[in-house]
Amino acid sequence: MDLCKMRPKQNRLCPHCHSEYTVKNGKTYYGKQNHKCKTCNRQFVERQKDPIEAYKEQLLPLLPLLLLERISLRGIERLLGHGMSWIYKRMAAHWSLLPKELPMGRLGDAEVGLYCAEADETWSFVGAKDCKEWVWIAIERRTRLVVGFHVGGRDEEGALGLKLSINPELLDKALVFADDFPAYQSVFAKGQLGQEGKKQTTMIERFNNTIRQRCSRLAKALSFSKKWENHYLAIKYFIVNYNLEKIAKNPSL
Secondary structure, eight states: OOHHHHSOOOSOOOTTTOOSOEEEEEEOTTSOEEEEETTTOOEEEOOOOOHHHHHHHHHGGGHHHHTTSSOOHHHHHHHHTOOHHHHHHHHHHHHHTOOSSOOOTTTTTSOOSOEEEEEEEEEEEBSSTTSEEEEEEEEETTTOOEEEEEEEOSSHHHHHHHHHHSOHHHHHTEEEEEOSOGGGTTTSOTTTEEEOTTTTOHHHHHHHHHHHHHOGGGSSSTTOBSSHHHHHHHHHHHHHHHHHHHHHHOTTO
């Protein structure tokens, strides 16, 4: 009769043939328990699961939150223990769920005679520092919600892109404050635009600091974007979640 069938099964599987008929077989040079498979006669040492690997598995559901912090994709790769292709695939899946328009809660339905919006542009680049891309952002002063953004050049076309990104119903009742950059004058109506230097744009300047601290692609470091589409979607992903967080904290919005 086969001895393997008579021997009681162990809870340690052979890593070579996956047999359950294994026995202890002395100690290794380093003092670890050695085992022997009675089916294939191979010896093996039972490997303990690395506690760091177990910790990384707990972090996997946090990928959407890690993409909102100033961590490069290489840093996320080291933190989660997965390759770039794994991260890119899931990152693209999250980006594909982004709404076409920015979430603004009930801001558009509010019975307000006049909205006050602050607009500004902040410098960024894609691929190399010579390939500049400016991020145009407009924020509503009372709720601090981002009501429009555009990525493009620092010219009249960029200012027009920002204007077109703002909800028309909100824009019709909005007074826009900006700095002295001439491109705003060619896009916004004279009675709608207020250019008083930096003293009326303190809130949008503070937001520019926030997005630079949170979005690694805007940092002037090695975590910059290599493609324009990824640059745009990463910024939009942050702004959408920023607005949703504001709305969640303030149900009246």
